[in-house]
Amino acid sequence: MIQSAPRIELPHTPQPRDRYLTRDEVERVLAAASAPHIRLAVLLMVTTAGRIGALLELTWDRVDLARRVIKLGSGPIDFPLAA
Numbered sequence: 001m002i003q004s005a006p007r008i009e010l011p012h013t014p015q016p017r018d019r020y021l022t023r024d025e026v027e028r029v030l031a032a033a034s035a036p037h038i039r040l041a042v043l044l045m046v047t048t049a050g051r052i053g054a055l056l057e058l059t060w061d062r063v064d065l066a067r068r069v070i071k072l073g074s075g076p077i078d079f080p081l082a083a
Contacts, residue, residue: 021046048072 021029026046033039044055050072062071 044070 029042029046030039033042041052041055044050045052048055048070050070054072058070058072063069064071
């Protein structure tokens with residue numbers, strides 16, 4: 001048995017990347033999404049900049065179909081629904 005835990009050096013956290021998908025890349029991702037629910041998830045993520053977790057936790061009381069707006073978080077920002 002080991003008497004004490006060995007020291008393990010963790011890798012450094014990389015710098016965040018500021019890279020955005022081009023229109024062509026978005027079109028290719030949407031074209032590759034063959035299942036309707038996958039295409040909808042990708043479309044919502046791209047148009048709202050929401051993470052999949054936030055979209056999966058979305059409830060109907062935060063969706064305004066008349067105004068075509070989705071409220072992802074508890075903050076004041078509303079995201080317009082994609083056309």
